Amino acid sequence: MELLDLFIIGFTLIFLRLWWRHWSTTGGGPKNLPPGPPGWPLVGNLFQIIFQRRHFIFIVRELRKLYGPVFTMQMGQRTMVIVTDSRLIHEALVQRGPVFASRPPDSPIRLVFSVGKCAINSAEYGPLWRTLRKNFVTEIITPTRVKQCGWIRKWAVENHMKRIKCHASETGSVEVMSNCRLTICSILICLCFGAKISEQGIKKIESILKDVMMITSPQLPDFLPILTPLFRRQMEEAKALRKKQLEALVPLIKNRRAFVENGENPNQEMVSPIGAAYIDSLFRLEPATRGPLGDEEYVTLCSEVISAGTDTSATTVEWAMLHLVMDQGLQEKLYQEIIDCVGMNGDIKEEDVEKMTYLEAVIKETFRRHPPSHFLLSHAAIKDTELGGYTIPAGVHVEFYTAWITENPDIWSDPGEFRPERFLEGDGVDVDVTGTRAAKMLPFGAGRRICPAWNLGVLHIKLLLANMVQAFKWLPVPDSPPDMTETFAFTVVMKNPLKAVILPR
Template sequence: MKMMLIDIFVIGLALIFIRFWWRYWSVTGGGPKNLPPGPPGLPLVGNLIQVILQRRHFIFIIRELRKKYGPIFTMQMGQRTMVIVTDSKLIHEALVQRGPDFASRPPDSPIRLLFSVGKCAINSAEYGPLWRTLRKNFVTELITPTRVKQCSWIRKWAIENHMKRIKREAFENGFLEVMSNCRLTVCSILICLCFGAKISEERIKTIESILKDVMMITSPQLPDFLPVLTPLFRRQMKEAKALRKKQLECLVPLIKNRRAFVEKGENPNQEMVSPIGAAYVDSLFGLEPPTRGPLGDEEYVTLCSEAISAGTDTSATTVEWAMLHLVMNQEIQEKLYQEIIDCVGKDGEIKEEDVEKMPYLEAIVKETFRRHPPGHFLLSHAATKDTELAGYTIPAGVYVEIYTAWITEDPDIWSDPSEFRPERFLHGDGVGVDVTGTRAVKMLPFGAGRRICPAWNLGILHINLLIAKMVQAFKWLPVPDAPPDPAETYAFTVVMKNPLRAVILPRV
């Protein structure tokens, strides 16, 4: 009888403990008392199981939670505490007004650390001396006006090949696929900018495919939220190591050839075409960032891969979405064509300075960014120290997730937000909108503040040139009996579920 009473007492205490533990997790997400409110969670797993069981993409869940919990709320995803920020004013406060406070990155998973060589990358480095050195070097060596002008021949070469290729594909098939062609072209530009080399289309496709696989394998997986499960996912780590080896085997030969060209003037097959100092990797050979010392082949591969991947996906995705609307709305397409021929003529060469004189082209690209942001979230931010936002406590190291898609859909910011209307940027609610978010946050295709994509202006240049050249040369029409499908799907960027196919007719 005595033992039974003790058992009942112990069980009772356990139940009381579990009850308070449950309440603690449900109300606070397992963090400090003053975290933003959020959905009730379960012990240990938080909201993770609830999200998995819904079998919907995360962004649809976020949209519903925003309606219930407001512009800032907390989710406990396993051991990962996430503060979701969706309000334009709060985003501007965090990223711009108080940029240094929210400029760091949270901890990375073992797989991501493998590919970043321990966060030795501009996107993933914590806010500090290493990040400053890598970013300053990138900006100085790749995207200054002088360097952009010096490398204009690369864009001319790649886009000329692009025009020949889409013409050939359309002739052979009766139509062409926009995304695959644009990815190949942008990737070839960035490979040449990074390594100073012209290589075959087959090698470009191989690099492009490997880097796409890298982006997919570094996407969040279950062990990222519950590290205790990591031993059960040894196969994924094995696959990641094999892919990393493949990435190194693909890119290290390019790096070695470039180094031999820089140091000894060697250039077999005349592969190296950029002068010494004009390729991004040239600047990395002598770079010694604080806390790291001299970089090696692994760091070179990581930093060049980062530049190629980020620039290829966002630019190609934006071009595809823009061309979708030009195919679906011939009036917009003809208005753009008229602007192009007024600027350079029907057969005139479109130079980089010409696209800066095309306001309607700029409006189309901005409206594409607004209507189809490349990602619905920015890369995860983290506070550099315990701080406050909207009256709540944001602990250092917590995942601060900036949900930007709602901003571009907010009827308080945009009139008829679901409509694709470039004119809004010429005389409407888009006039004066800053895509960098510096003055105010109304759209953030490249992020904002200290962590804004450093090559955002280069990306826009590639997008403008591709669209202008394709519209000048061809009239774009839907494939007969197969109209474009604007449905979205989610890869590294938000892309068309069914890639855009179009018929092209030479302009006369």
């Protein structure tokens, strides 16, 4: 019996030793993964990160200094390869785009909202993704469709200007983020469903979709699926939220379907003609791998358009306005360009903002200085491949940390300084925000998975900024200067939302 006990103990020690080597070694070895911090058995680096009680990006910045521009972290059962070097990011996303164009497996909660990854953002690289993306590009962002739907933006921006003027008279100041979110969300709801709905209805949808983004952010069971049964409450909350999402959007879908099937003309609610709303194209879409879509898929596909377009655009407007409020010289320079183009009281048309070079420089510098996210959405290689001399196994989470590119003093002079002029003369001239030529800034991603509607988002930002600066002078709230402290939600936002005093021009 004693001999058997010794055998069991010895076997256990050998097993634990091999297990430790498997989980703690990330660099070199048979797998030839990039180097990385040693981990613990079973959980890898997961609890080491949790116990630090700091946001992940601060840890990534330190690990980059220790392990180089590409390194590995074992987060529970999830292997993450983190890439921070602009050259390697460009190689992976652009030069070898198809290889890194897929998505890793999704968590159970995310699958609830994506209906089994039936979404442009989450679909794996293949026929379903191609069908969904091609349809979106054709129906939403062709020059013809953008021009056809220009009246929607004009209507929404006019309401925006009336609303902020009213808020200023009632409270003495304007909160930028909430007003911009409401305006952009109203545009995207109308583009998706062809409908004008009440401000209360817009706020309800906006709130639900914000909750969806928060509940689908990474949680412990995503890294340790074995713990999923212990998180039943979170799954129940996700299902309840999904039900609320369906209840909010399915009536719009049903109303639009009846409008299309009856061949009606635009009316007070359904303001877009048949064929001009995104949902109209989804009614007749039949992806080869799934067949006809249903209400669940319609809700998922329209929700991703509204969520992605609202947060990134509104966040960018807020950060840009922060710098215009803090530096009145910048604001005056932008104002002069606007009145030189359209006059003090002229209507700002979409073709006008495309001519405003300083406005574009302000927006590009905002993207550089305050990228909407520090990471791109997770990528995955479709097959075992090599990057930077290391092996990247198929299916692992490849995380591109793009914020470092915009902070890198080897790429940008005085990277911490907000200076739009750098895009008119300096290190920003001819910089390609799509990353096609080089990865100097990637606010929309790059390659096959670049945000397909990035041009539309920039148009919304230009229209809002130009109209807001033409109509009002924006000043800090007395005794309450703007706070540049960041916090991390779906996008990188201001911890304390920007409020400003406005004076009519």
